[in-house]
Amino acid sequence: MNITKENVDQLNAVVKIKLAPSDYLDQVEKAIKDQSKKVRMPGFRPGMVPASHIKKLYGKSILVDEINRLLSDSLNKYITEQELNVLGQPLPKTDDAYEPKWDFTDEFEFSFEMGLAPEIKESFSAKDKLVYYKVRIDEETLNSRLKNIRRSYGKMTNPEAVELNDDVIYGDLVQLSPDATVFEGGISHTASVRLDLVTDEKIKKSLIGLKKDSTIDLDLQKAYNNDAHRIAHLLNIDEELAKDLKSNFRLTVKNVNRIEEADMNQEFFDKIYGEGGVTTEAEFIEKMKAELIGIMQDNADRKLQQDIYEYGVAKFNMELPNDFLKRWLKVSNENNLDDTQIAEQYDDFAKNLKWTLIANKIITENKMEIAPEEVVELAKKRIDAQFKMYSPQPLTEEQLSSYAMNFLQNREQANRLYEEVRSQKVFDLLKTIVTLDEKEIDYNKFLEIK
Secondary structure, three states, X not given: OEEEEEEOOOOEEEEEEEEOHHHHHHHHHHHHHHHHHHOOOOOOOOOOOOHHHHHHHHHHHHHHHHHHHHHHHHHHHHHHHOOOOEEEEEEEEOOOOOOOOOOOOOOEEEEEEEEEOOOOOOOOOOOOEEEEEEEEOOHXXXXXXXXXXXXXXXXXXXXXXXXXXXXXXXXXXXXXXXXXXXXXXXXXXXXXXXHHHOOOHHHHHHXXXXXXXXXXXXXXXXXXXXXXXXXXXXXXXXXXHHHOOOOOEEEEEEEEEEEEOOOOOHHHHHHHHOOOOOOOHHHHHHHHHHHHHHHHHHHHHHHHHHHHHHHHHHHHOOOOOHHHHHHHHHHHOOOOOOHHHHHHHHHHHHHHHHHHHHHHHHHHHOOOOOOHHHHHHHHHHHHXXXXXXOOOOOOOHHHHHHHHHHHOXXXXXXHHHHHHHHHHHHHHHHHHXXXXXXXXXXXXXXXXXX
């Protein structure tokens, strides 16, 4: 066997593999004998089919399979031994003038195209400066959070009339004709109209005081500021239809619903933080505030992580073997992407690939390792957070460990968490290398940042 590599340029190469009969005949003969012991044929006892008969019937297909297996193994071994940083997978290079005889005496020559990773010379340093936001929790945000929690654990009441901005009108909406009569065969749906979602103040004011069996005609486009998504959800229709809807609708009130906020008492505290977790209103608010700050700071970290990603891809500004990668994407993608789809998606793919190469360099240079325990801990954290959405009672450590192990049995989920741990470790390291310009910002202002 003879393997040679020819560099087309710094990012592309062609590897040629030449095979003589001595390289493959032993493997082919062994495969034929193995097949003769397994195959069942009329006229032969099981396991007693002559190898010569198998070779006559299936020899060519077995030869092709063994040659392909030998090529794959040899190519992978060569890449490892030569320490080639290959992008994607090598692609067979076709030669219309070359036609193997496949007769067990043939000398084969195969060529494979390779895309090579660029050399990365840049690195992060203290000269790289990025903004790191410290999010402040203002009273408005804190009160809104407290109100939402109290409403979540409150009780439903049915007041006689609409009075508050948080009231919900449950009723029938029917489409009207231009003359304000009911449109025969038009849209009709029973829906919940939340006053806090109505953007037009005049229309919202007109809903105050409505009682059961009251009726009112509404311009929904005006009421929701032409928000097609919200109108479509309200009427249970397609969003495109909602966008072009011009008709008014008649609302007939069937009921007025109101959620009374839960009292700030020990029973409420125990539901949120477990029995005895907090015992006073002041403790409850401080703990809730700390949680909210933690959530917002996690969001600020994600913002910084995205900024580092964008900054790094632009700073390192590396070239990729783009033509090769586009061909590889087309060949390897299970969804059978066409050229147009690849062109549309390639820029995002290339950015992610560049960042992966940057992260690999950082991991290698800093001898970073990801321990299995770190992946397990992240799985436990994710599972714990999910359970807390449905129950205030925390899972035991034993339960968390059991759920995590079951979760990680799924290879795709395990790989996703591994990559998440890997990304987090790179991010944590870069936070200590680059210069962070810390800026305090109010929660509402932070939400406006793209």
